[in-house]
Amino acid sequence: MSELAWWQRGVIYQIYPRSFQDSNGDGIGDLAGMTSRLSYLADLGVDAVWVSPIYPSPMADFGYDVADYCNIDPMFGSLAEFKQFVDRAHELRLKVLLDFVPNHSSDRHPWFVESRSSRDNPKRDWYLWRDPAPGGGPPNNWLSRMGGSAWEWDAHTGQYYYHAFLREQPDLNWRNPHVRRAMDDVLRFWLERGVDGFRVDVLWLLIKDAQFRDNPPNPAYQPGEPDHHRQLQTYTEDQPEVHDIVRSMRATLDEYGERVLIGEIYLPVAQLVRYYGVNGDGADMPFNFQLLNAPWNAGEIARMIRDYDSALPAHAWPNWVLGNHDNRRVASRVGAAQARVAAVLLLTLRGTPTLYYGDEIGMTDGVIPPGEVQDPAELRQPGIGQGRDPERTPMQWDASLPNAGFTTGRSWLPTATHTSVQAQDGDASSMLSLYRRLLTLRRNNAALVQGSIEHVAASGDVLTYERHCRNQRFFIALNMGRADAEVQSPAGTVLLSTVPGRDGQPLVEGANRLAGCEALIASI
Known part of the structure; x- marks a missing residue:
């Protein structure tokens, strides 16, 4: 498998740092804590750690409102502690x-503070x-993904600014070459500190229509859906010019x-x-989120696998995601027993897997009492199931009360x-043991990493497929x-x-x- 890049051979593990x-006992996860748990991840058998935002932030959206792209929020630690984290991971x-x-910064980022100071400011x-x-009123009908208008009035300069998310998250103008150069400098800052890559947030939203035309109504909108679903x-989103930005990155x-x-x-x-992109000049892996919301149905998932595999360009490497910080956990979506089946699915499909x-x-x-809701997506649109707190609850390390070692x-x-982790560590029948066995099996067998996927089929509730690489063949049944x-x-x-x-x-x-x-894997 040496001809593959590390990210093609490997398995990615997402950490939500908080x-x-x-x-340090403040109730929020941090870099020192993450560093102390890296050996657990190495023993688990993953290959890369993706860390959700740890930049300085007012935390209006828990780090996705960045106030400084080239530093660490004191809540999480310091640049020195980040170096210790990277060094230990690489060891x-x-x-x-x-x-x-x-796509957006915090409204407290110095760039935006300058931008809103006057209409003739160089950063306007x-x-x-x-x-x-x-x-009068907003410039057009664009809606925020957090509810309400995407335009916020600024009385000081007599104009509106656009925010695809919270008003505290103004969108940057990626048509401006100065913004592009500044963001390129951000990438270089972290690359020079040993970072092995990036997951780019809401990449498909970076460019907006130059004419600021109204979005048309969505004829399929159903009451109870998020507010922005009222529109197509x-x-x-997905404007043609965004691909030039991806090529530059x-x-x-x-x-x-x-x-x-x-x-x-x-x-x-x-x-x-x-x-x-074309011949490898785009993203290495545009995240494939189909499993996050797929009906747990053998026929539907078989169709999904076939369609995705056939749609990939010749130069493209596939990937699959089973969970993340914005979607319900897989064990809650499909139940505890089927979560084991889902683990086998994720780690035997063709492409790089990402674990949450x-x-x-x-x-x-997690169960979040109404008085303890933190997520602005739920606080702004209560009752429609947009809250992301349940899938962000702390990692459960041991049986100690009240916080399971977190x-x-x-x-x-x-x-x-x-x-x-402690309860499952020595149990051969546990979910943790299943993941460890799957990750070891995947790492030691080329067919499960670089092999083709063939004979994808469904019969009733059973999904089957094969993975082939040279003389090695596996049969998977779920x-x-x-x-x-x-x-x-x-x-x-x-x-x-x-x-x-x-x-x-x-x-x-x-x-x-x-x-x-x-679920089973057989050598055939």
């Missing part, structure tokens, strides 16, 4: 990826300012050797794959204690139902099953039985 490990042969948030055009509509995002990273560029892009596959912290122990969405203080979000089912398979030997005691057993050619919620 919730991973607190070292353990773990790569480090940072979240890069280029670094953000999106517009006069009121002819009859025709003029506020790619070129900067290429100057530093084998660095990875990952894009957060929520788009249909036909649009998503354009972000790979805690999924390896089957963490479920902190000695009062945790920023409630901590569950129904399971933990029962996405609760009842026992029959599966047609080649002859082989079970290498791993989610049913205890089945490892090492033969598969006969033809009909074999799968237990309800069983």
